[in-house]
Amino acid sequence: QxxxxxxxxxxxxxxxxxxxxxxxxxxxxxxxxxxxxxxxxxxxxxxxGIDMRDASDSDIEQAMSRLDKLNSSKGGENVAALRKELQNTMQNHFGVFRNETFMREGIAKLADLRGRIEGARLDDKSMAYNTARIEALELHNLFEVAEATAITAEERRESRGAHARDDYQERDDE
Known part of the structure; x- marks a missing residue:
């Protein structure tokens, strides 16, 4: 669409x-x-003159809530460590060699990571240009893309192009 x-x-x-x-x-x-x-x-x-939708109050509130949560974080895990764990999960469970077992294990790991990423701590809370805040926001976005990739890869029951599954070896590249 x-x-x-x-x-x-x-x-x-x-x-x-x-x-x-x-x-x-x-x-x-x-x-x-x-x-x-x-x-x-x-x-x-x-x-x-393109017709653009203005941000709604709820859009703005949601973005501000996300920032407030980061700014008030006290505990939680380090953003860089969580990012590395997300990278490893995607590489080990959704890389070149795929099968249902590995992908389901990966999806379970992602489910665990979701909550941990939501509770990640922001060590630098300065209001000036803050790369730690940018990295934390990027981690949230990376997670959303990773989860979408993981779920669609597991649901795709075929091998085609670069998506090759050991449990569906017959290829259909047409």
């Missing part, structure tokens, strides 16, 4: 220049051609 005003550039646009099995690092064509095309389209849309 097309969402007006939401743009995808480069690889995330899923333009399939390379098909289902693009080799790692072989995305320069996607990045240059479709990144430029998206940029030009955005520029034109902005010049013509």
């Amino acid at each position: 097309v969402i007006p005003g939401l743009y995808a550039c480069g690889e995330v646009a899923c333009v399939s220049v390379h098909g289902a099995n693009r080799l790692g690092g072989n995305s320069l064509l996607d990045l240059v051609v479709f990144g430029r095309a998206s940029g030009l389209h955005i520029e034109r849309a902005l010049r013509e």
Whole structure:
């Protein structure tokens, strides 16, 4: 479904220049051609006056609540350690070699990580440019993407392109 005003550039646009099995690092064509095309389209849309939704009070309240929770955190685990654990979980359970058992174990680990990330501590609470706060917010976003990737990978009962499952070895790259 097309969402007006939401743009995808480069690889995330899923333009399939390379098909289902693009080799790692072989995305320069996607990045240059479709990144430029998206940029030009955005520029034109902005010049013509694009209809944008204003942030609602609940959007703002939700963002402020997230910041307040970080700023008032006292206990919890270190953000860098949680990020490393998230990276290891994704690499070990959703990397190149996938099967249902490993992925379900990974999803269970992610469920545990969700609460721990929500309770992560922010050591630097300064209000000036604060890289620790940025890293904590990024960790929340990384987790959301990781969880979506994990769940969809486990639900996809096939091997196609770079998604290869040991328990579904018959390939369908068409």
